[in-house]
Amino acid sequence: MLTLGSLFDGIGVFPLAATRCGITPLWASEIEKAPVTITKRQFPGMAHLGDITKLDGGEIPAVHIITFGSPCQNLSQAGNREGLAGIKSGLFYQAIRIIREMREATNDLYPVIAIWENVMGAFSSNDRLDFRAVLESFTNAEIPMPPSGVWANAGMVRGGTPDLCWRLMDAQYWGEPPAPQRRRRIFIVADFRGQRAGEILFKPRRLLPHIEAGGNCGLPAAPGNRIPAEKAGRALPVVHPFQDRRMRGQARLHDPAGFIGSFGKPTDPFPTLLAGTVNMFSLWFGEDYGNGILRYLTPVECERLMGLPEGWTACGCEGEAINTAARCKALGNAIALPCAEYIMSGIADVLRDFS
Template identity: 35%
Template sequence: MYATKKPTVGSLFAGIGGFDLGFENAGYETRWQIEINPVCRAVLADRFPHAKQFNDVRECGKQNLEPVDVIVGGFPCQDVSSMGRRKGLEGHRTGLFYEVIRILDELRPKWVVLENVVGLLHSKDGRDFQTVVESLADCGYVGYWRVLNAQYFGVPTRRRRVFLVAGLGQHPPIELLADAAAVGTFSGSTSPANYPAEVDGWAYPTLLSGSATSQINISGSGLVFAGEHRHKMVERIGEVENNGICRGLDAANFAETHAAGNAVVPQVAEWIAERLIVVT
């Protein structure tokens, strides 16, 4: 019996591979990843040894990237985020979207899936998002966009992101735009969590309410809470003094937390990939 060939995916602005993990869980094979952060790229090399890693999207294209069925990418959001200076697509970071268009035009994958913060929708009074859609259309890609919240995919956090799914001269399955099953059949909560709640049941609401890549919940209990026994706090301090265990976030802790905060939620990516794989 012959093995079925897996559809292939290439990842732009890969981070630590959240998009890629979701697609691989759905049955895709990652062929290449582009990520400029060396720490994140080391994580990718460890977790995706079968994929080639590249470090600069501006230096990649048909000359060094293998053609794939799907290209995914969460292009930089700093210039459209509510935490940024709101330069939009004119900013040197979010403006890297145009490198996405260039690579799409050179490789011509069947599908493209892009992710960004919801601030993209109203950046420059909506003109930037119109430019994104028009640029994809000018390149031959048509499809849908939708805001998806990670809390409805079995993930204990409220994380709203806009996803664009487009095909080369072909619309993606309608299930990506309109749910074709009862909400109750999906994993995760079907309604926002009620607060206040017991600490163990929190989805970690934060002071920045989803605006930062690295967050601490309002009470700080996610970092220091020790159930039932206050003396556990004293013991924790003792561990720091006696064994040199870091207290709080050191440089390595911060790098890990920041990378996780920037990552696409794999469960959301997997949901999209499952609906694309049937037509790939």
């Protein structure tokens, strides 16, 4: 039985991806109240270990896989850009400590694989030195900066322990069908007992279909409800992705063309869901710019954009309803499920005959 531990677990996307690939999530570490009660409901057999700063990797149950999407607030382009020196993003080093402690306690047997996920801004924060620090923390070796001074969107560090690869993945290109959200995230796969990181992260494989329901609190998938305008007897609204920050900037400049440009085309992906603001979209009737509305995304719509089951965040472990603000914040902080499943299915493939 392959097992997983999830640090900075959030709403349990890595455990969900693992479960879909036949891997058992044993424990998680998270301190936010709403995500904890959501995952307690969705994974009743998964232990919750609490604050990562109070854990000893040598004392918690050893697992084959450790995942962690450490806080991105200080790395994000929308954040304060303090980088790994920031209070939130600096918690990355706590996960590295736990991995080292577990390996020391198990004579370097566990974990076999570690996965790190974070925002694209980690490539450039602190004059691009933060990503170098991340690679060096995993490998415990000095990593030279690229001659170009810019980190590529994919690469590897090979020749030591662990075997390590990274890749920038955009959620809009993953899933069956792909999730309609532009969400670019860095994923690092570190293999401590072989040279399989590249196979896990780069090998083409069939993607899993979207899930249609969300556990005990899940709702059925929304049925197709698009009908031709002639049958409806009137014009039907068309969804346009909406870039709220761009719109506000163009409004301050009194630029009508720029303002209209903040409304994307119907075929464009939605902008990245954010945790610190309410996400919106627009509905227009054809090209009539004066005849449309703006409205907030609902939590269910946010779940769909993340590739998650509808209703995944609706209820807590006692059946209590999770409020809209907490659901949207948790979803904005989450990992797109199709990306996590692609990586987890690669791990399941390479470790299938693990002993």
